[in-house]
Amino acid sequence: MTATFPIHPVGRFSAESEPVKRPKEFACFSYDEDHKFHLGDRSLKYYYTPQLNTDLSKGFESFVKHDDSVDEHLDSLLETIANHERETGKAIDAHVVTWRGMLTKIMAAPFEDRDGFEMNATLYRDCIFIEENHEYKQASRKEQDRQPWKGPIPQEVMQFWGYKFETLCTIPDTWSNTSRDYIEGREDQIVNNKEQYCSVVRTGLGKTTICLGGEVDCIWDCKPKTPGQPINWVELKTTAEIRSERDQVNFERKLLKFWIQSFLLGVPKIIVGFRSRDGMLIKTEEIETGNIPAIVQQRGRAGWDGNVCINFASAFLEWLRQTIVDEGVWRIRRRPRSPHIEVFQIEEVGHGCIITDNFMNWRIKLSLSQPAGEPVGKITEQPAGTS
Numbered sequence: 001m002t003a004t005f006p007i008h009p010v011g012r013f014s015a016e017s018e019p020v021k022r023p024k025e026f027a028c029f030s031y032d033e034d035h036k037f038h039l040g041d042r043s044l045k046y047y048y049t050p051q052l053n054t055d056l057s058k059g060f061e062s063f064v065k066h067d068d069s070v071d072e073h074l075d076s077l078l079e080t081i082a083n084h085e086r087e088t089g090k091a092i093d094a095h096v097v098t099w100r101g102m103l104t105k106i107m108a109a110p111f112e113d114r115d116g117f118e119m120n121a122t123l124y125r126d127c128i129f130i131e132e133n134h135e136y137k138q139a140s141r142k143e144q145d146r147q148p149w150k151g152p153i154p155q156e157v158m159q160f161w162g163y164k165f166e167t168l169c170t171i172p173d174t175w176s177n178t179s180r181d182y183i184e185g186r187e188d189q190i191v192n193n194k195e196q197y198c199s200v201v202r203t204g205l206g207k208t209t210i211c212l213g214g215e216v217d218c219i220w221d222c223k224p225k226t227p228g229q230p231i232n233w234v235e236l237k238t239t240a241e242i243r244s245e246r247d248q249v250n251f252e253r254k255l256l257k258f259w260i261q262s263f264l265l266g267v268p269k270i271i272v273g274f275r276s277r278d279g280m281l282i283k284t285e286e287i288e289t290g291n292i293p294a295i296v297q298q299r300g301r302a303g304w305d306g307n308v309c310i311n312f313a314s315a316f317l318e319w320l321r322q323t324i325v326d327e328g329v330w331r332i333r334r335r336p337r338s339p340h341i342e343v344f345q346i347e348e349v350g351h352g353c354i355i356t357d358n359f360m361n362w363r364i365k366l367s368l369s370q371p372a373g374e375p376v377g378k379i380t381e382q383p384a385g386t387s
Helices: 077-086 100-110 132-148 153-169 180-184 246-264 289-299 306-323 359-367
Strands: 003-006 020-031 038-041 096-099 119-125 127-133 196-206 208-215 233-241 267-276 281-288 327-336 340-347
Touching: 020 077, 020 119, 038 077, 077 096, 077 196, 077 208, 077 359, 096 100, 096 306, 100 119, 100 208, 100 246, 100 306, 127 132, 132 359, 153 233, 153 267, 153 289, 180 327, 196 246, 208 246, 208 306, 233 246, 246 267, 246 289, 246 306, 267 289, 281 289, 289 306, 306 340
Parallel strands: 096 127, 096 208, 233 267
Antiparallel strands: 003 340, 020 038, 020 196, 119 127, 119 327, 196 208, 267 281, 327 340
16 A cells, blocks of 8 residues: 655645754764775865866776665664664664655655655664665666767766865865875875765754764864764865856756755855866855755745755655554655655565664664663754754
């Protein structure tokens, strides 16, 4: 049996934003240059102003590219959560655990319908764990690859530009601890997207408390010593230079994803690298994440509303928690151009590969260690406003 959540009319979500819990990092992990998992911040990068008039295609031939054809599930996120729970002695307080990318797709759904999505979910100890359906992702990519590419520059090179921009904008340590040769030689650094820093945060939309994991590009200064304090993260994005009204509208549409991705992890600043059509870095612009929805509303051309995104996601997650009430594996699906999201069960028992055996064994051990009568995963954090 399939349950459906209607996306349209989106006007019913046009109201003051539901309460949002400020994202607070409570753990982190890193992938090294070989994409091996490590607890901690060893792959944290620091922002440093890039050199303009740099060719973003330079170094494409030596690009060390991560092979994402292997389904990594939620494994790294779950291992990081389990380690945090060992340190604190209690389970995290979350109704939903997932990657930021999944919640980004849900929040953008009222205004993005060209591409569909499929996710797998399972209920474990009153918490829904959600991951991308890897088979659907791979099939969608193959379908895109079959489409003829008419651009003058290969698509693979254009995709490389974003990673090159990140390399131009980051250094591996603070400015005072990084050599002048490294700073001035970033244009010649080998680009490697296997290396990543991932922040794990506790946040919430409306009545749903969420644990999210997502990659963070770099930090503006240093991490605060007190856990849970706001962190001056920086998100790095590239886009074509704006030369016409149409370019401006397209850029404001891009700002939807830019805003959601940074909003969900508590990233306060986005630095956009504007490039020429042939991939030369022309200029950079700093944009405060919190100002983006108001900027778009004032201009009124892009056709999206931040409050609608928040209220839609809040309502959907509350409905999802009332829909996925048994174990097994569930599919969350939105077909391209579809006016609704479907949820249905594809396996009646177990949790598929969404939750690792190690994580379940840890949770069993943790529950046995709890004092009698003490609830596991009690929600203690109060909602905070969105201002």
